[in-house]
Amino acid sequence: MDRRIQKTRELIISTFIDLLGEKGFEKITINDIAERANINRGTVYLHFVDKFDLLDKCIEKYVELLLNHCANSTDTTLSVSAFQSIFEYLEKNYTVYKLLFGKEGFGIFSNRLYAIIAQTVTEVIGIKSENHALSNGVTTHFLASGFIGTIEWWINNSMPCSVQEITEQLMFLLEPYTRHLIPR
Structure with a gap:
């Protein structure tokens, strides 16, 4: 897997874990993840179907x-x-x-x-x-x-x-x- 792709996936997962601890799964949105990770919402969807x-x-x-x-x-x-x-x-x-x-x-x-x-x-x-x-x-x-x-x-x-x-x-x-x- 390309390093940039792997690094972006790791960033998204890490951000998701942080938000999971702060907000709980139900309250997390893809926008929350994208905003916290400082990436485009579409980038999250390139790697994952949904939360x-x-x-x-x-x-x-x-x-x-x-x-x-x-x-x-x-x-x-x-x-x-x-x-x-x-x-x-x-x-x-x-x-x-x-x-x-x-x-x-x-x-x-x-x-x-x-x-x-x-x-x-x-x-x-x-x-x-x-x-x-x-x-x-x-x-x-x-x-x-x-x-x-x-x-x-x-x-x-x-x-x-x-x-x-x-x-x-x-x-x-x-x-x-x-x-x-x-x-x-």
Whole structure:
């Protein structure tokens, strides 16, 4: 993608996130975005169909950034350091993820993240599980929704415990269900 196009898209998304935090989704207009970004309204429409498309692309971007962080982490196993790395990233980018996990994300962000995590859990269980009782949809849903629910609770409650505390508690809770998947 051309650098100028990419830079303009980033500017529009960044402006949209700022306005989302200030005004809420319902009150944002394309004119607001264009005016704040100091670009022509038509430029916004060259990149996005409408503000719903912009929200959708914004959600895609931040799901992708979170997943890229996980993929680029030095520890890609289900370990304390892997979970800690995820929560540190979320803590560092708290403002954006608070908006996306909250009412401004309309549950779309959580649903997208859930789908990706559920697919990953299904693959891991299918590959590494020797216990056939854990290779069904119930386990996948339980683990994926529990993880997403924990992240969402932590973000929406203004991170009521430290990264270390939430990581340790999550690992403690997941241990009985994942002991055969986590390397020792």
